[in-house]
Amino acid sequence: MNGASRLARRLVPVVGIVLVAFFVVLAVSKPRGEAEVSSPLIGNPAPAVQSTIIGGGDFDLARRKGSWVVLNFFNSTCVPCRNEHPELIKFADEQTSLADGAELFTVVNDDSDEAVSAFFNEKGGDWDKVRDPDGTIAVAFGVAKVPETWVIDPSGFVRMRVAGEVTASLLSTRIAAMRDMSNGLGS
């Protein structure tokens, strides 16, 4: 037996162990969750957004002033978007019960009206879905991947950006804190 084949026989179990370890890590690792990330827009006026709503109607972000607005960038084929959907339903229900609850809007990213409508019909969620056919809204906010969730305060200033899956508790807690602060209740 020459040196090369001896070396190959020793390498085989090492490569096997590395591969098994790799698949174990993949299997047990959790997908990347919500992450509040920075943006040059935070603390600045939100970009102008004018579009139409699936099912009829116009959307103008400037006309939402006076309310906390949550924009969720979404695509019906994106797995994290589908995963976070129950959390958005929970958040929307919580906000509906508040006198000054936030308004939630889905911004459709690179998806068809039919696919989005079919998804919401199946999974629930009766808030408005804003079209973004040429990606103007996504570029204005600097959204490259979905899902992303943005919070805009009643004065029209961007307050928060979450990349990846979001939870109802994060949104509710952060908006409540910012609301209290803007009402002068924060320390």
Added chain:
Amino acid sequence: MKRLKGRLVWSMMAVLAAVLLAFGATRSSGPSTQEERIDAISKRLACPTCNGESIYVSRASAAESIRNEIARQVAAGQRVDDEIVAYIESRFPGSLLLPPGEGVDSLVWVLPVVALVCGFGGLVVVFRKWKREGDVQANADDAGVVAAALRDYEDPTEGL
């Protein structure tokens, strides 16, 4: 006199090359069409979701959206190319493909020129040295060494 004339010719060629380079680097290529502007801007920006691809090349959804935005702003005619690039860069930080010519980043532009000049200078020095060595004349001692070597040389074909 001949050497002076040679230096003069080389100097004139160097000045001419410098003038042509300066002219080529600073001249305007004239008005561009909207498509040319969109392509030129797209080539300066990196796709935010791909590795090593420009907006111009990439077919990713985010790249398509940015290309649409560039086209929209070019059509609106309210911003020059650098302003459109700055807008996209403000939304997608780190999307500039080419580093700006400021600070440490400017080394990217300066170092190749310095290397070129040093390389050219080195070649000039080496060529001149070789030329000087080529001018050496054999003296009487050298001729004696060669003659002795020829005398001692035995022709391997001799006697065949």
